[in-house]
Amino acid sequence: MIALYHGGPSGHSASLLIALAEKGLAYKDHRLDLAAFAQHAPDFLAVNPAGQVPVLREGGRTLTETFFTLLYLDERYPDPPLGGADPEARYTVQKWGKYVETHIAPNLAIVDWAMRGQAPDEAARAGFERLPPERRALWAQALQGFSAEEVQAARAALAKAADRIAEDLASTGWLAGDGWSLADIIVFPHAARFAALGLTVPATVADWLERVGQRSAVRQALGEQSLVAAAATMGPERGRWG
Template sequence: MDQVDLFHAEPGSNSLKVLQAIHEKGVPFTSHYINLTKFEQHDPAYLAINPAGQVPALCHKGRILTESTVINEYIDAVFDGTPLRPSDEFERAQMRIWTKYVDEVFRPALSFLAWHRVIPGMVASLSPEEFEAKLGRIPLREKRDKWRLAASGGFAEHYLATWRFQLEDTARRIEAALAEGDWLVGQAFSLADIAVFAMAISMPRTYSEFVNATATPRMLDWLERMAARPGVAAALAMPNHSGLQS
């Protein structure tokens, strides 16, 4: 089997998404760790790999792919091993509805709320000049705006309430899907489980008010079954150099 190079951060969020697919498929890979707390994603050497300055990025046969959802479909299409996409086209579409939802709703809501908690503290340790210098290295304008907003006292309550509602609604959707079977789509583990798990893993800890044994028993059981899968367990066991938790 060909080998790939994977540029990634801790086993959390979008990096965990791709690490799970790689380990589940058994794809041989070289790990290139990018330390986000040291802003290594904005180093010129990494920007040459992904000009957006974000992880993960995959290199296969000298060609680079970005976007975790797209990378995972590519890995499943190109490499042998357990299929991670349903063969039935309707179920495959259902899988994509989950991965699209993760990218467009679930992950942004989680991410904005985490920024709201963490960024003001990080920025407080920088002088205004250091802050501007860090911002100047960020290639994506929306990322620079997100930093500025989070640093200037945080996001408006209206947005915070919307993101909290979206997370609670996500927990309800996961619980409802798992009433139909052991996995999110059809009767088999798929990229839908991988994408949702990468984001939901920390929710029993960070959002215990609505992810708990009373409100979401099936989701808790699914999180445990996911973490016990050998491929997922191997992804979770990847080093966490910075101590960041997803």
């Protein structure tokens, strides 16, 4: 059986929750309190030493890279197919998967972290010491704080991302091809935060966010939980797959 370790409706976790609901897959639910830094506790580090969610386990396999996990699920459980109906759509799905990880998620993490303005407690800081060196370095930088210039640059990158989403939605109303796909699933949880950050959201994007939010699988996956509130529990990861 699938086991999912996740942080509720926050960014990457929300994408996997939506995909599992869309495919009607049952799973053992392990929700971690990211605000309390449960992802750095020893029992979870035994699952993923990097201290990141989401993590999907199935049949002895442990999958930690979110977009690639979405591709895995779509190939292993192809009903309904979400990876793109033709080569162009599949290319676009993967383009958006990369863009979320290299542009949207890291910049959203910086802005959210800056808005949060609350330092972790001593227990959380102790947990950082259990992380691999490269992860500790990211947290050390976040604890020092991001400069006003870094935060402004991150906000500008997110504004550019909103415009880029609008461009791809213009032809069909979806991000990859003629219908709902993994591209929409990976982008939606992050883009749902844009308005709360004070970004101007193009009308095309606002309409798409509304349509996606009303999908039955999305409502099932997220319930009454708020993507806007949950995204603020993201860590300071500036660039990563997963």
